[in-house]
Amino acid sequence: MIGLRAGISIAIAVVLCAALAAIGFAAHSAVERTIVPAIAAQAESVGRSAAALIENAVTAGVPLDKLVGVNAYLDGLERANVELADLKLVTPDGRILGHAGTPPADPDPPTVITSVTARSGIPLASLIITIDPGVVSSQVHALLVDVAFIGLVSLLVALELVALVVGASSTEALAALEARVRALSRGRLWLHTDAAEKSPLVMPIDAQVARLHERHAHAREAAERRGDTGALVDLDAIGARFGLGAVHAGENHAATIIRPALFLFMMAEELARPFLPRLAGSMATPDLNIGRDLAMSLPIVVFMAVVALSQLPFAVLSERLGRRRGFVLGAAIAALSYVGSALTDHFGLFLVSRATAAIGYALVFVSAQGHVVDLSRPQERTAALAVFVRAIMVAGLCGPPIGGVLADRLGDHAAFLGSAVLAVLGLLVAYFTMPRSQPLTGGAGVGLSDLRAALGAPRLAALLLGCALPAKFLLVAVCFYLVPVELQNQGYSAAAIGRLQMIYPVLMVIGVPIAAHFADRLNARAAFVTAGGLIAGSGTLLLLVGTSPVIVALVLALLGLGQALSIAPQSSMVAEAARHVPGGRSAGVLGLFRLIERTGNATGPAAAGFLLAVAGFASASTLIGLFAVAGALGFALTGTGRRKADSSGPTALSSEGTAS
């Protein structure tokens, strides 16, 4: 049975797909009517200019058939304008005085003819320019892919807004009713203990089920009094099958509560991605003597470094503050930093504002992660962490295009105000939806000895160093560094490369919740982590076959698929292992986990750059892929050893990361 909330979410997705497809269709005809003629106008401009130059030469007294360098000149025009396939200078009697390019295969390509006339008006020749329809249609195609991507972003934003409404406390009564109807449709007769106030529609259902439970208890008592073990076995079997005598705890909202606030906050940071390097470059004055390239990258480096270094201390700080207070404080710091970034023109102050934004970001991140880990039940933790990961991935998909438009319309500085508004919205949503903070009192910080002890937990070191580190290393090195560099060398535009790179986040957004669901359901988190590492890493072997965009797309698809399989189960296993740290403190281990991940992020591009120079694109990518494969295999082997050990005695952590 599909509930109202799930049903309407699916309905909105379908309705939006149809509506956005209609807009895509309109965009296609708009492009044909408006942009294609503008592309053709470029050929006319080239034709007019070239004709004018020839007319000048003729006016200066050079006979038309004595002109030298015509072919070279037309060649230059053809090279400078990719839309032009063929250029010919032809006299009225059909003699070709100059020629460049080759006619396109299309039987009826668009052609622009410009007359070359003497000052008296007598036609001397015609410059015939043939436009390459393939180039024009590929430009149109690229544009329509961009529009389709906008449609995807709209859909994702809609689903996040739906999640915000669905997660609101005002819908608890509806959720309670849906839970009861769904349970009955599956033949589950358990009692429900939702916190929601009982509504008139829920009360009669609960009354019926409660009476049945009373009868069940009464029947058990009777059987016990009589000592009828057969009847007791029958009753218990019936109870286990249909949930009689059981109480259902209801939906776990840990992840759904945090999702909208986290999405809004992460989108605030992602808004700046398209214009941040440009803005930083424009602020760096020559007297800084650091060069434009370094100036453009410095704010990003500062941000990443502060986030990485904050992971460990903030994991503990968030635990002490309480999750809601940590989130709210982090969002407030980030919002103020965005305002600072919007107002300052000084490069140094801008760097400071990025560093403080990173502090806020890190605090929000660890608080949200801590909230999910603290409040989710072990058997639901992978799915809950998948919701957490998905919110960040969706923000990463939606933020940049929106930020790009904001920067185009309002200016780069003002676009940071958009980030501030989103961060404040995230703060408010977190404040009103997250449970009241319960700070950890009397807790000491996590010391190095604690972390050493944590790394001694079964399989944790193998998980962190064999899976978490190589996963980020592989992602950043291949997807964010090697692929763009290689495709740029092959002559692809930044926009085309960006479209190809979208394969990874799109697959992650779709795949992470599905993989998490099955990893929990099959209780096979370690298997999913291993399989994910193997798929993502071995995908790079395809590059030994070739480096065409199709193969690169396949490599990115396998990377997305593999990491979609592994990312949530991996976080869940770390969270579970963290419970076995001395004192049961999870914050330090989670902080260590994120620090190791971000170390992979930071070292990936440097190592990839070195390998690229030494071994070339395909070999460098393959070596990094094999590193991930080796890590995954190493992790799998530690599981084999553990299973043998498990057979000889009890241990703290099962092979699936669950407490034994």
Added chain:
Amino acid sequence: MIRISLGLILVFALIAAACVAFGAYFSYVTLQTAHRKAIEARFNVTAARIAVSAETAASLGITLPAQAPLADLARREARLDPTIISIDITDERNRVLFSSDPDRIGRADGARAPGTVSRAVENDLAAVIGRIVVRYDPATLAQGEAALARDLTAIAMPALIGAGLATIAIGLLLANGLGRAARRAADPALWPPAARSALAEAEAAHAAAINPAALASTGPKGERT
């Protein structure tokens, strides 16, 4: 509950409509940017032609302010395209040295003003020694943008209204179904088949446990289920 459901349906309809509007607007912005790039590409071609001439002269040792023939070249190129307002050749501080419009000589507008396309002029050491700035008629862009807006609005408005109404209709259907299911759930006789079957089994087991003698007279244990 009805109030919550109706409120929820209304909010969802607004979300659907807002997201269609969002998609349409961002599609418009994407096409508008592509249109501007396509229009400006031809002015870029013009600017590049003049810049190449200036760079060739500069490589022969003629400084940019001394390249007087560039004014004629700018005038000729400007005449070729009626949408070009002026072509300026500026020094590295954006001061106009030569222009197709003589009134602009000596001015310093900046190379990034709206409605302009500029191309750097570099010397042999790749240092910027000036710029070619083509100012074009904003109406050229405006016409295309208006056409794009018309084309997209013609579809987006019905799509937006349709999405909202479809969401309301589906929401009402789902809410009606949930309400019916809730009423049926309150009466065990009307429970879904899986629940009825579970109930029957449970009641048979209860009866057997409470009064086994009665059951023994009606049949073997296996018939209880």
